[in-house]
Amino acid sequence: MPGFGAYSRKKLARWLQLAFYVVLSITLMVTNYRSPRLRALRSGLNVIALPLRFIAAFPEEAFQDSARYLELNASLQRNNRILRAQDLRLRARVERYRALEAENAHLRKLLGAAPRVADRAVAATILANGSAPFSRIITLNRGAADGIYVRQPVIDDHGLMGQVLEVSRYSSQAILITDPNQAIPVEDLRSGQRAIVMGTGAANRVNVPYLTPSADIRPGDLLISSGLGGVFPPGYPVARVMTVRNSPNEAFLKISARPAAHINRGRQVLLIWPKGVSTTGARR
Amino acid sequence: MNRRMPRAASAGHTRIVVIGTLLLAIFLSIMPMPAGLLSYRPDWVALCLVYWSLEAPERVGMGTAWITGFAMDVLYGTLLGEQALADSVLAFITSGLRLRVRMFPRWQQALVVFALVGINHLIIQIAQHASGHPGGNWSYWTSDGIGALLWPLVYSVLRHLQRRTAPS
Incomplete structure (x- = not known):
């Protein structure tokens, strides 16, 4: 290496610092992605962040x-x-x-x-709608102290909104059905056609992919949750079909729908405890 | 120039201003707002970090940027380390360009800021892709553009705050 002057030593230190932070971030990301080990840390941090969110929601x-x-x-x-x-x-x-x-x-x-059995429900207020790139995540003012659990369905008075992603003591975060990461098994209320509703990242549009032109689905149809995934209870409105486009060049229909829940409006949501059909059924 | 440079003045005050403005930027970033406007919200935190990396590099370096990004990860509910990575790289690049960019006229600075905030979002986008997030919509660039347009304003407000703390 050429003469190690004060300048180049400083430069090297800067690069080393960058490398340190990059490695630290990537390690964190991989750990966070691969294992639920960081969940406790995160929910602890969320408790600290709660006052911040309250203040931010105040104006x-x-x-x-x-x-x-x-x-x-x-x-x-x-x-x-x-x-x-x-x-x-x-x-x-x-x-x-x-x-x-x-x-x-x-x-x-x-x-x-x-x-x-009718579903038990508790009302929650939306504290924040985080705007991290491409994701649709909201923060609710109910947490583990209220019995909220991960994957709990979130609804409003018009339909399904999403599911709980993370729970801390006094707040929780829910991912909306419009998030590109979300897919919900549904069925057409009119024809019984089974399908999947996927988020697009846009606030009031979802897609219904993988349906062939032979599928029985029309604009105006209401799609309700089928309960097949085991996360969402059956029978809740999810979306209403807006357009069905059939292009001869493609194997699948292009179907876009509008979420039934009023995702952008209102600050009140319901968290429900679906019971579905109890396993003690089929009485002899 | 008989006015003293602000950073020569009082380190304690500058620190309070730095923390205060970063907190304000975080508040502005997590404030609930109509969903239709969300994609137009500029990245206040990135703008604030760029300013302080240009004007007070001895106060705000990669470490501060990393911690701020980590806080944003917690607040946004993103993968821990995602924004932290993007923000520390942002601070690194900004402080590397510092001597040149400070000489630029304000509108030219805004162009550089656009590029910097764009790189910031690109890193986040790559990280999200790697973690299986299929997202990818261009609306993010509008918020970067708005951030760049607001840069002259952000610059003068933060400069004013920084100067006020320096006893002349």
Whole structure:
């Protein structure tokens, strides 16, 4: 090596420092990717990060609160009227639903099948929608202290939103169905056609890949979760088919759908404990 | 020039400003906002790191950048080490270009910043690809472009804060 002056020694030190940090990062990434060993560390760090998230969420919350406070009396009254009407409609529907439930239980008993149990749910507030490149991850204000577990389904009042990815003591992170890493087994409510819904990274679009032109699926169809993957309970709306394109050059249909859940709107979600069909069924 | 250089002044104050602005950048990056605007949010943390690597390299080096990136990994829920890697490389490249870039006019600096933030995102993208994340959409470049456009503003605000701490 040419004369080791102070300058080149400094340069070397810089490169060594870079190498150190690169190796450190890659080691961390590989460990984090390969094994769940870092999960405890991460959930600990998330507890520390919680106040940060609360503070960061504050301006938006204050803005929304003041917007609500300033809402005009007239619009409040109108809203109230609409909600009352909706309440009445929903009540009527619930009554009918109850009758159907009873009938269903009766029929299931006749068939010897176990009854479907209603899912337990807890409401959670979205604290942050992280915007790391390409991923759709939200932070919720419920954690292990509330009994939240990894892979727990997250829904809103319109449909399936995603599943819990990581849990720390007082908060958890959920990955949305629009994340490119997510795929959900579904079935077409109209035809029973089985399919898979995949996220695209876009906020209000998902894809339905791998369906051949012979598949029975049309624009407007509602896709509900089929429960086949074992993660999501069956019967929740997932997406509504928007377009079905059949190009003769390709083996599969190009189908895009819109998530049923209101992914961008609202700050309240539900975490559910699906029970599905209990294994003690098939009474003799 | 009879005004003293800010970094010659008081190290303690500069440190507080550095930590304060980095925290502010982190807050701006995790603030909830309408999903439609998410892809336009500039990478405040990267911009802040670029500024401090240019103007106070003895305070903010690869180590600070790494820790900041690690905090972002925790906050974003990404693979631990992903942003940390990208940010420490960012600090390395920035401090290497430091003597030249500081002489550039502001708009030319903005071009360099665009390239730097772009490299930062490229590293993240490569890391995500390697970890099986199929993502890859170009909307990220719009946020880099917005970051570059905002650079003159970020620069003058941070410069102002840095100068204020120096007793003249």
